[in-house]
Amino acid sequence: MIRRLSLVGLGLLGGSVAKAARAEGLADEIVAVGRDRARLEPALRDGVVDRISTHLEEGVAGSDFCLLATPVATLTALLPAVWPALPDDTVLTDVGSTKAAIVSVAEALGRTRPLAFVGSHPMAGSEKSGYGVSRRDLFQRATVIITPTERTDSHAVKRVGAFWEAMGARLVTLDPITHDRATAAISHLPHLVADALVDAVVRMDPRFFEVAGRGFKDTTRIAASDARVWREIFQENRAGLAEALGAFRAALDELERLLAAGDAAAIEAALDRIRRTREGV
Amino acid sequence: MIRRLSLVGLGLLGGSVAKAARAEGLADEIVAVGRDRARLEPALRDGVVDRISTHLEEGVAGSDFCLLATPVATLTALLPAVWPALPDDTVLTDVGSTKAAIVSVAEALGRTRPLAFVGSHPMAGSEKSGYGVSRRDLFQRATVIITPTERTDSHAVKRVGAFWEAMGARLVTLDPITHDRATAAISHLPHLVADALVDAVVRMDPRFFEVAGRGFKDTTRIAASDARVWREIFQENRAGLAEALGAFRAALDELERLLAAGDAAAIEAALDRIRRTREGV
Numbered sequence: 267m268i269r270r271l272s273l274v275g276l277g278l279l280g281g282s283v284a285k286a287a288r289a290e291g292l293a294d295e296i297v298a299v300g301r302d303r304a305r306l307e308p309a310l311r312d313g314v315v316d317r318i319s320t321h322l323e324e325g326v327a328g329s330d331f332c333l334l335a336t337p338v339a340t341l342t343a344l345l346p347a348v349w350p351a352l353p354d355d356t357v358l359t360d361v362g363s364t365k366a367a368i369v370s371v372a373e374a375l376g377r378t379r380p381l382a383f384v385g386s387h388p389m390a391g392s393e394k395s396g397y398g399v400s401r402r403d404l405f406q407r408a409t410v411i412i413t414p415t416e417r418t419d420s421h422a423v424k425r426v427g428a429f430w431e432a433m434g435a436r437l438v439t440l441d442p443i444t445h446d447r448a449t450a451a452i453s454h455l456p457h458l459v460a461d462a463l464v465d466a467v468v469r470m471d472p473r474f475f476e477v478a479g480r481g482f483k484d485t486t487r488i489a490a491s492d493a494r495v496w497r498e499i500f501q502e503n504r505a506g507l508a509e510a511l512g513a514f515r516a517a518l519d520e521l522e523r524l525l526a527a528g529d530a531a532a533i534e535a536a537l538d539r540i541r542r543t544r545e546g547v
Numbered sequence: 548m549i550r551r552l553s554l555v556g557l558g559l560l561g562g563s564v565a566k567a568a569r570a571e572g573l574a575d576e577i578v579a580v581g582r583d584r585a586r587l588e589p590a591l592r593d594g595v596v597d598r599i600s601t602h603l604e605e606g607v608a609g610s611d612f613c614l615l616a617t618p619v620a621t622l623t624a625l626l627p628a629v630w631p632a633l634p635d636d637t638v639l640t641d642v643g644s645t646k647a648a649i650v651s652v653a654e655a656l657g658r659t660r661p662l663a664f665v666g667s668h669p670m671a672g673s674e675k676s677g678y679g680v681s682r683r684d685l686f687q688r689a690t691v692i693i694t695p696t697e698r699t700d701s702h703a704v705k706r707v708g709a710f711w712e713a714m715g716a717r718l719v720t721l722d723p724i725t726h727d728r729a730t731a732a733i734s735h736l737p738h739l740v741a742d743a744l745v746d747a748v749v750r751m752d753p754r755f756f757e758v759a760g761r762g763f764k765d766t767t768r769i770a771a772s773d774a775r776v777w778r779e780i781f782q783e784n785r786a787g788l789a790e791a792l793g794a795f796r797a798a799l800d801e802l803e804r805l806l807a808a809g810d811a812a813a814i815e816a817a818l819d820r821i822r823r824t825r826e827g828v
Contacts, residue, residue: 389760409758438758448755451748456766458802459740461821465798466791467732468824474729475828477690477719479670482828484765485737489825493818500806500814510747511803517746521739522792525781533781537774540742543749544770547756547763 268293268429272329274322274344276300276309278392279361280335281400284314286433289402299325308397323351331429333386334360339498342371349375357422359386359429363449364502365413365442373417382422385413385442387449388435395492406434411449413442450506454499455514458507460489549574549710553610555603555625557581557590559673560642561616562681565595567714570683580606589678604632612710614667615641620779623652630656638703640667640710644730645783646694646723654698663703666694666723668730669716676773687715692730694723731787735780736795739788741770 271293273280280298287293298315299322300306306318319325326332326348334341334348341362352358358381362368365385372383390408392399410430414423427437440448464486467474500507524533552574554561561579568574579596580603581587587599600606607613607629615622615629622643633639639662643649646666653664671689673680691711695704708718721729745767748755781788805814 389758391760391762409760411758440758447751448758451751451755452759452763455747456744456763459744459799460766461818462795462799462802463737463740464821464825464828465802466736466795469794469798470728470732470791472824474732475824477670477692477721477729478733478828479672479690481672481769482733482737484768485741486825486828487765488762490822493815493822496818497811497814501809501811504806507806510751513750514743514747517750518740518743521743521746525785525788528782530778530782533778534774537742537777540745541771541774543753543756544745544767547745547759547767 268331270295270297270329270331272297272299272326272332273315274299274326274332274334274348275336275340276306276315276397276400277335278395278397278400278404279388279390280333281309281314281397282390282402282404283333283335283361283433284309285400285402286405288314290432292429292432293331297325297329305397322347326351328353330356331425332356332358334358334362337495337498338362338364338502341368345371346375349379349381352381354381356381357425358383359412359426361386361388362502363387363391363453363499364506365411365445366505367502369413369415369442373415376417382419384418384422384426385445386426386430387411387413387445388430389449389453390435391491395495403434405430408435409438410435411438411440411445413440413445415441446503446506447509450503450510451513454503454507455510457488457491457496458500458511459514460486464489549612551576551578551610551612553578553580553607553613554596555580555607555613555615555629556617556621557587557596557678557681558616559676559678559681559685560669560671561614562590562595562678563671563683563685564614564616564642564714565590566681566683567686569595571713573710573713574612578606578610586678603628607632609634611637612706613637613639615639615643618776618779619643619645619783622649626652627656630660630662633662635662637662638706639664640693640707642667642669643783644668644672644734644780645787646692646726647786648783650694650696650723654696657698663700665699665703665707666726667707667711668692668694668726669711670730670734671716672772676776684715686711689716690719691716692719692721692726694721694726696722727784727787728790731784731791732794735784735788736791738769738772738777739781739792740795741767745770 296315309315388410577596590596669691
């Protein structure tokens with residue numbers, strides 16, 4: 267049970283956490299912190315949060331559970347400001363799509379002043395953004411990855427895990443580096459590839475979009491996402507993305523080589539192996 | 548109005564045509580033709596077709612509208628056998644995913660014996676196949692591309708167009724070569740890329756599938772499709788796919804170059820241009 271939950275950032279993810287925490291009665295008091303008062307006011311009017319603040323230190327003061335839900339590039343800059351403003355016994359977590367950078371900043375800060383930080387990454391985005399599209403059931407059956415290290419307080423790991431599970435999420439634990447490699451493979455690479463698929467049509471003939479069916483729309487849906495959010499993710503996870511791009515190019519080259527060789531049985535064997543793998547996901 | 552509709556092949560597409568034609572009352576009599584009697588019997592039991600035949604020439608004989616709905620590689624081989632078995636005034640069409648090859652075979656046959664052939668391609672597949680997954684509403688709001696040439700009988704073009712529209716489809720007309728380039732860009736390339744995305748995860752670490760979210764599942768859904776069907780499509784549309792792969796590699800290289808250069812504004816401008824393009828689809 268949380269006495270005072272503070273949320274920094276009230277977009278799709280922060281807003282959905284506020285709505286789910288309110289609906290499930292996870293916190294006595296919910297405080298939303300953001301730079302723009304007008305963007306926080308709808309949640310106050312909705313009764314989703316009890317208090318709003320545009321002053322970071324004042325907003326998070328006295329909270330025993332603090333969640334950072336700003337865009338990924340802001341998180342590492344925010345951490346040194348939030349850190350000293352929180353009480354000793356606070357549990358701090360975030361929703362960033364990359365984890366190696368923020369965890370290493372948190373561990374550096376922890377060497378000067380111990381504070382329980384656990385990295386979180388709810389795999390529950392949308393191509394849309396903002397409080398207006400947030401929903402209390404966003405985390406139902408969603409996967410949330412938490413990224414404790416050997417230095418992370420085990421009590422805090424339990425509290426953060428229980429927090430996401432109380433909102434309906436399925437928990438997966440990975441170390442920060444493995445997290446960044448895994449999300450590069452199953453999220454950041456597919457995103458970049460979807461962007462390139464859309465751009466390939468533009469390069470061939472934009473009129474071809476006219477005949478796009480459900481397959482194309484599903485495959486490229488994520489290319490309609492916010493440009494700034496994804497520029498930041500691509501840049502933050504440069505290393506993971508480079509490895510995933512290498513694996514993808516090798517896979518595509520191999521398929522192209524099989525097609526060029528024209529061996530029907532070999533092509534079908536490769537496609538069928540991939541089909542079975544995909545069906546197992 | 549069709550007196551006798553013959554369907555060669557009764558899988559997802561042929562079965563859905565039979566169900567939609569029956570539901571909309573488009574034909575007095577529907578005959579299904581296939582190699583395996585056991586696979587045709589469910590449609591006869593369902594009352595979806597009136598007669599079944601495993602003999603190609605006998606099955607299509609006397610039909611005034613004939614639709615070929617076999618896998619794409621079989622179509623060009625089937626055409627010379629069906630051609631002489633059909634009455635002079637029959638309208639013949641197909642559902643093949645590639646069009647240049649079949650249209651050129653049909654035009655070669657037409658030089659020896661005139662017969663009205665119009666290529667069709669309903670953009671309404673599924674990663675599943677077979678009569679069991681066919682549905683009468685498969686073509687509702689689906690795009691069907693028809694590919695007449697300057698040599699195609701205009702009365703037949705109208706009848707084939709009206710046939711698809713009666714089943715709820717939206718009609719697009721393209722010449723066969725443009726069709727193959729367009730479907731390479733918006734269907735065959737995304738399919739091959741989805742295959743490579745799945746294989747990239749296998750190459751990095753198959754355990755990463757554990758954290759796959761909706762984005763990955765949507766992007767790679769088509770990689771769960773039948774291996775033989777897609778091997779045939781990739782091979783039949785070799786030329787279109789090669790052009791689309793070239794455009795895709797150029798687009799991906801450009802995005803990677805922008806990311807490597809690290810110019811945030813330029814990356815966001817590119818991603819935002821793609822986002823707006825995708826939203827317009």
